[in-house]
Amino acid sequence: MGFRRWRAAGESPAPPVDIPAETPVSRAISKELAGRGFKFVGPTIVYAFMQAVGMVNDHLVTCHWHPDRRSAKKE
Numbered sequence: 001m002g003f004r005r006w007r008a009a010g011e012s013p014a015p016p017v018d019i020p021a022e023t024p025v026s027r028a029i030s031k032e033l034a035g036r037g038f039k040f041v042g043p044t045i046v047y048a049f050m051q052a053v054g055m056v057n058d059h060l061v062t063c064h065w066h067p068d069r070r071s072a073k074k075e
Helices: 002-009 024-035 043-052 067-074
Strands: none
């Protein structure tokens, strides 16, 4: 279903190798939280949280949500 939407939009999703699932920072935060007794806080979950709250912006340059492309549209 998702690929049909991408095709209808005239774009294709980025290959998974271009998008990180975790970073050194998310690994460090995960390790710290696990050490404090938290459960289900692996580096991928921590990275997803970081994306959700705006701590990281990992949109590809070709994505319409990339900050450079968004600011160019406002000008």
